[in-house]
Amino acid sequence: MRDFFIANNISSCQGNINYKTAAILKRDKILIHKTIMKKNKYSILLPTYNERENLPIIIWLICKYFDESGFDYEVIVIDDGSPDGTFEVAKQLQEIYGKKRLVLCSRGKKLGLGSAYIFGIKQASGNFIIIMDADLSHHPKFIIEFIKKQEEKDYDIVSGTRYINGGGVYGWDFKRKLISRTANYITQVLLRPGASDLTGSFRLYKKEVLNKLMEHCITKGYVPISFVDRVYGESKLGGSEVYQFVKGLLYLFATT
Template identity: 35%
Template sequence: MIKALALIPTYDEVESLPVLVDRLLAAVPELDVLILDDASPDGTGELADRMAAADPRITVRHRPGKLGLGAAYLDGFALGIERGYTHVIEIDADGSHPPERLRAMLELAEAGDELVIGSRWMPGGSVVDWPMRREVLSRGANLYARLMLGVPAHDMTAGYRVYSTELLQRLDLESLESRGYCFQIDMTVRSHDAGASISEVPIQFRDREAGESKMSGSIIGEALTKVTGWGIGRRAAQLRALLPR
């Protein structure tokens, strides 16, 4: 049986967090939730404490400052492993990931898939309330990452995921330097290279209704630069393996 912990990183999510957690626990009542708050100035951390006091399924980890999404998830992975969970879930606090699709993702995880991705770009997936420019950019970035890195996932940048803790323990997470947008790409590549079974579930992704997006052009540019470097390195390694010794 799956014992799953949902990881919810927060920074200024006081409006959206309670709505997301209510939907999440309505969809999967047996779930536990860990809120990882980066010292939100809007009171999200204090709200999370009140939610935890009212529901034993919810716990909170207060981090000293805005340390980034990747660092929050690495903290959550470590806590999930330490507390004996079989699976950990990544989900955004802003409500863009539909909790109602989590049951389908967990069914694939229970069947043995070690990484299950909630995918916008596989057949059946979609986005709502995105400008065309943003959709083209995201689709293009994912296609570029697939071609450069040779990983057969439609949505490598997706932030809605279920990982088995057995897989996480096989990965060298201490060497993972990615902390921003390309954290998800890096984790997908490492999972693929570790021989993980990876599957995707189509989701309808909605743009956040409250708060402000933390995405920027510089973050995307950094990710594309890293993907290019990783891709060149992987191609070079493949060529070296083909050369006679």
């Protein structure tokens, strides 16, 4: 709007008709440009539980890459009542980055990742949703690549994958690599989903697609990502995660 007025002022100050036309053209160009840029907004969902050390860094990185790229975005932090004070840190960050960029939601207790995403989608004002881990194992620089990939063929989903050329992991020992590869292999064989990285959770979705997850999704783009194992805090992979994975796998096996 500011540019609009500036352009108008120029046109009223100048008596010369050519100046006027130029100013109007310039104004239109600005408006068109703004409309295109405004079209897409990306909402990044960050579910957190005890991530007070990682959160400032991931948000700093997200803002850095988005501000450089010029895409419109917002970060939605969904904290499950972390006892380590993650939410207090988030509030400080909100003062730095503003309420428009950083949306905070606190859900008194640990309700889990899945419900955090559902909760987050409801708060999202963007037409694209990005889900990622807040523990710095997913680098925000890939989000920009996701967006570019999405624009290539207007994909419904763009998924980060550690398993194709250019992707990878850091800080994984043999055991973890074995578990990751085995879990993915078994899933690939049993379900034949036609997706590369099933156990990863670094993806970009069209919001309406994510809302209707159970419906068909035909187009998928992949961006190779590197996965740097968390520097701060503890991994949440334990026996119960393995159990949940097997349970989910069998459920899908018997229902899809």
